Amino acid sequence: MSKNINVALIGNPNTGKTSVFNALTGLKQKVGNYPGITVEKKMGVCKLPNGVKANILDLPGTYSLNTTSLDESVVVEVLLNKNDKSYPDVAVVVCDVENLKRNLLLFTQIKDLKIPAILVINMADRMSRKGISLDVAALEEKLDTKIALVSTRKNNGVPRIKELIADYASLSADPNVDTSRISPEYFSRLQKAFPNEDLYKLWLVITQDVNFTDIEKKRIEDATSFSTKSKTELKKLQHKETVLRYQFINNTLKETYKVDLQTAKGLRASLDKILTHKIFGYVIFFAILLLIFQAIFDWSTYPMDFIDEQFAIASEWLKNTLPPGVFTDLLAEGILAGIGGVVIFIPQIAFLFLFISLLEESGYMSRVVFLMDRLMRPFGLSGKSVVPLISGTACAIPAVMATRTIENWKERLITILVTPFTTCSARLPVYLILIALVIPEGRFLGLSYQALTLMLLYLIGFGMALFSAMVLNKILKIKSRSLFMAEMPTYRLPLLKNVGYTVLEKTKSFVFGAGKIILAISIVLWFLGSNGISDDFKNAESIVTQRIEEQGLTPYSKNYIQNNLDGYSEEGKQDSIRIMTPILKERARAQEIAGYKLEHSYIGYAGKAIEPVVKPLGYDWKIGIAVLTSFAAREVFVGTLATIYSVGSDEEETIKNRMAAELDASGKKPLFNLASGISLMLFYAFAMQCMSTLAIVKRETNTWKWPLLQLLFMSVFAYLVALTAFQILN
Amino acid sequence: MDTFQQILIYITLAMAVGYLVWKFILPKSLVRGKKQASKACGQDRCGCD
Numbered sequence: 001m002s003k004n005i006n007v008a009l010i011g012n013p014n015t016g017k018t019s020v021f022n023a024l025t026g027l028k029q030k031v032g033n034y035p036g037i038t039v040e041k042k043m044g045v046c047k048l049p050n051g052v053k054a055n056i057l058d059l060p061g062t063y064s065l066n067t068t069s070l071d072e073s074v075v076v077e078v079l080l081n082k083n084d085k086s087y088p089d090v091a092v093v094v095c096d097v098e099n100l101k102r103n104l105l106l107f108t109q110i111k112d113l114k115i116p117a118i119l120v121i122n123m124a125d126r127m128s129r130k131g132i133s134l135d136v137a138a139l140e141e142k143l144d145t146k147i148a149l150v151s152t153r154k155n156n157g158v159p160r161i162k163e164l165i166a167d168y169a170s171l172s173a174d175p176n177v178d179t180s181r182i183s184p185e186y187f188s189r190l191q192k193a194f195p196n197e198d199l200y201k202l203w204l205v206i207t208q209d210v211n212f213t214d215i216e217k218k219r220i221e222d223a224t225s226f227s228t229k230s231k232t233e234l235k236k237l238q239h240k241e242t243v244l245r246y247q248f249i250n251n252t253l254k255e256t257y258k259v260d261l262q263t264a265k266g267l268r269a270s271l272d273k274i275l276t277h278k279i280f281g282y283v284i285f286f287a288i289l290l291l292i293f294q295a296i297f298d299w300s301t302y303p304m305d306f307i308d309e310q311f312a313i314a315s316e317w318l319k320n321t322l323p324p325g326v327f328t329d330l331l332a333e334g335i336l337a338g339i340g341g342v343v344i345f346i347p348q349i350a351f352l353f354l355f356i357s358l359l360e361e362s363g364y365m366s367r368v369v370f371l372m373d374r375l376m377r378p379f380g381l382s383g384k385s386v387v388p389l390i391s392g393t394a395c396a397i398p399a400v401m402a403t404r405t406i407e408n409w410k411e412r413l414i415t416i417l418v419t420p421f422t423t424c425s426a427r428l429p430v431y432l433i434l435i436a437l438v439i440p441e442g443r444f445l446g447l448s449y450q451a452l453t454l455m456l457l458y459l460i461g462f463g464m465a466l467f468s469a470m471v472l473n474k475i476l477k478i479k480s481r482s483l484f485m486a487e488m489p490t491y492r493l494p495l496l497k498n499v500g501y502t503v504l505e506k507t508k509s510f511v512f513g514a515g516k517i518i519l520a521i522s523i524v525l526w527f528l529g530s531n532g533i534s535d536d537f538k539n540a541e542s543i544v545t546q547r548i549e550e551q552g553l554t555p556y557s558k559n560y561i562q563n564n565l566d567g568y569s570e571e572g573k574q575d576s577i578r579i580m581t582p583i584l585k586e587r588a589r590a591q592e593i594a595g596y597k598l599e600h601s602y603i604g605y606a607g608k609a610i611e612p613v614v615k616p617l618g619y620d621w622k623i624g625i626a627v628l629t630s631f632a633a634r635e636v637f638v639g640t641l642a643t644i645y646s647v648g649s650d651e652e653e654t655i656k657n658r659m660a661a662e663l664d665a666s667g668k669k670p671l672f673n674l675a676s677g678i679s680l681m682l683f684y685a686f687a688m689q690c691m692s693t694l695a696i697v698k699r700e701t702n703t704w705k706w707p708l709l710q711l712l713f714m715s716v717f718a719y720l721v722a723l724t725a726f727q728i729l730n
Numbered sequence: 731m732d733t734f735q736q737i738l739i740y741i742t743l744a745m746a747v748g749y750l751v752w753k754f755i756l757p758k759s760l761v762r763g764k765k766q767a768s769k770a771c772g773q774d775r776c777g778c779d
Contacts, residue, residue, distance in 0.1 A: 327735035330742065517753065523746035527739070691754055 013061030131260030338522025380473030392422030438677030
């Protein structure tokens with residue numbers, strides 16, 4: 001039986017490398033057209049026509065093997081280390097047909113490493129529109145390789161790539177360029193000192209700024225028989241190498257690649273002029289943002305209400321169908337309520353990612369990155385910081401990883417530290433429920449107050465990230481800055497399939513990633529809320545009944561009964577009022593018992609213990625518990641409240657209604673009012689309520705110092721802002 | 731029936747607590763096997779400090 005073969009998928013950023021990976025492996029990795037999508041190597045398996053399985057390794061995009069950043073060094077590390085289990089039997093170099101000249105630089109370098117290489121020319125569907133003609137046979141001969149002309153968007157040419165990979169043994173491993181021409185004397189000395197090593201490999205090890213674990217750069221530097229050159233001299237030789245390569249590429253393309261410039265000019269230039277204009281560009285971008293937030297609120301109301309009601313009905317159904325008992329209560333009040341707190345946000349999360357995906361797919365997102373670069377410079381960030389900050393609107397974890405494209409360490413550190421301020425999708429459920437509760441439904445210039453508030457929260461997050469970057473820039477004293485280079489991909493009609501995948505993947509990862517944690521926390525919370533050891537808990541029913549007999553129902557219960565009876569009074573149904581009054585009184589009594597038990601349960605005592613800390617912010621002990629549990633992940637906040645408010649409740653009520661009905665300590669006004677709501681939203685806007693982000697920051701900085709400082713700063717700042725907001729608004 | 735439901739509660743609770751401990755408290759090296767930290771450093775010792 002034949003062994004699996006290793007295939008390295010390599011290419012410049014924006015060449016559709018990830019699309020080729022998806023087409024080969026069927027893995028649904030995110031496809032984007034701005035740098036930083038693949039910052040780590042990703043593996044997938046592809047079955048070849050000859051029955052052999054190929055391990056496809058998707059490597060980060062790089063312009064050449066002369067690396068400057070951590071993600072690019074991953075590529076060189078894989079290609080140089082023959083002992084690495086990922087070392088490729090064959091390299092598949094993906095190029096963009098419109099940028100073939102620049103893309104071939106990397107191809108010639110890989111060929112010179114004597115790795116069999118296949119050239120995949122992607123986006124072939126645009127050739128006729130762009131006036132490009134290509135003599136594939138002649139190009140194959142000149143580059144001494146096999147070529148697959150593909151269009152992953154149209155799903156053309158992928159079988160050809162598989163055939164070429166299967167037949168990789170017949171590929172030539174001869175180099176394209178004689179690298180010793182860079183400096184014949186130097187290369188001759190190098191080869192003499194290390195006769196058993198490959199010359200170009202040695203050259204790459206010497207010129208890289210990275211210390212490869214298994215390549216042993218130090219061994220070369222320590223070799224007594226060979227003296228290396230100074231950094232400046234090496235840089236000069238690197239430039240010479242690039243010139244040599246471009247001479248070879250120019251000669252190759254002169255006879256094989258033609259572009260009719262008249263055809264190539266089109267709508268793109270005119271669109272770019274408007275979309276990246278220093279005034280209109282921002283106006284259009286903010287208009288698009290407004291449209292997105294308006295849509296999130298207006299369009300998703302109906303499915304959200306539907307989901308909320310269905311969960312309330314399902315909870316009631318479970319209670320009526322299953323035998324009564326504590327486990328039934330756990331299912332109905334703990335598990336179902338917790339899951340409901342996640343599922344309800346699916347429509348809004350899906351809408352958000354639908355729009356983000358449309359912007360990415362159309363090529364507009366790269367223009368946004370370019371636009372924002374101007375805005376970032378005064379804050380000491382490079383344009384490359386924009387990608388993590390924009391990715392942060394989905395999740396801080398991949399965003400922090402995307403900072404690997406930033407070469408300068410201090411700049412990268414600042415971006416890592418400020419990225420968690422951008423509004424991630426986990427904050428969205430918290431904002432949405434609070435906005436729905438405390439912001440009125442009116443409109444301003446056709447835009448709802450609620451949508452405007454949401455947009456404001458996104459801008460606050462982004463603004464805070466910039467402000468913190470400016471402060472950190474002053475503290476850390478950055479002397480040098482990395483250059484920002486971004487490609488402007490061609491505008492294209494978004495492919496529904498890709499957009500659909502992104503929406504599905506993002507929603508799935510929200511539901512299943514956060515859902516498991518929320519479910520586990522809901523179970524623990526329900527247990528802690530339904531059990532207690534004190535006499536007050538055990539005798540709750542008799543204590544509350546006696547209190548009602550002596551002092552009557554609480555103002556909250558009276559309010560609850562009155563609200564329910566008001567509907568009957570308006571309709572003049574006196575008989576209904578007579579029948580409903582004792583029923584509602586009994587329900588109110590049951591709720592008071594449940595409330596009393598909750599207050600004297602384990603969770604009640606824990607909540608009361610932290611209440612002095614959260615009370616100045618306008619929160620009660622229940623919100624305090626939700627803030628505490630949501631330290632694991634922000635979205636746990638809503639699930640926690642849904643569980644706490646469901647414990648002991650026999651009512652078929654939605655999460656929003658339960659929260660809206662809660663009264664503050666005075667029993668006169670809603671607990672979730674404008675002051676406490678704004679305070680909570682600001683707290684979540686600034687607080688580092690995400691253990692996974694802390695873990696990833698630790699991994700990326702190799703120390704606990706930065707994540708702990710980040711946690712401390714963000715938590716203290718969030719507390720102070722929330723405190724100030726509540727005290728002013730109250 | 732009550733005892734049976736109580737047993738189910740404790741099993742579910744143990745699973746939930748176990749999952750949270752596994753997710754947030756146990757070091758990842760214990761869960762997935764020790765992984766060697768990357769020693770690749772970029773310019774300015776990027777990723778090494």
